[in-house]
Amino acid sequence: MSNISVSELAYSPPGAEQLFFDVSFGVAAGEHAAIVGPNGVGKSTILKILTGQYEADDGEFSIGGTFLQMTQDVGMSRPDDALRDMLIEVAPEGLRTAGKTLFAAEKAMMSGDDDGMKYAEALGDWGDLGGYDLETQW
Template sequence: MGHIDVSGIEFTLSDGRVLLDDVSFRVGDGAKAALIGPNGAGKTTLIRMICGDVQPDGGAISISGGLGVMRQFIGQVRDESTVRDLLLSV
């Protein structure tokens, strides 16, 4: 049984603006979830925190089970790889 548990996440931008303040949620095993919001709301930052690329200023993120991620920007493919090859390699 896997899950993602986000508890009390806080994040402040370098200019002092609060981006995320006391964000909490849990996505249970087999559940589907979507992050919806306007540009600049912190969706990408939150995903980067869940992936471990960015550390929150406060709160905690707990993940059990597997977490698969396909990055939005993966660079250029310099060989004859197909999208199928890329997806199978993740």
């Protein structure tokens, strides 16, 4: 489980006026949070600071555990991917591996490769690891 603590964060894009200042919030372990607001107020920028892509001008933050961020443009950068392909990327490691194996077996079956045993084994592994429970959370 992870927790996030953000205190008095401020950011100005290079050569531009300050985008935001005094941003503070916390997310406890096991909680979910969303950053909402109009276009251009810095929602994506805050996430980029938390993931290390940008550096804040002021303030501090700490992340305990693993911080996961789903891509903003779902389906745009990889238009052939389904939403579940993207969700499996943030699943726990064992489920991620089992999910990718299952999805590959499904695609093989749909393309005419009738190796039903690979598909059956992948379905069994997915279920044994809690994959169906994970799908209900999506």
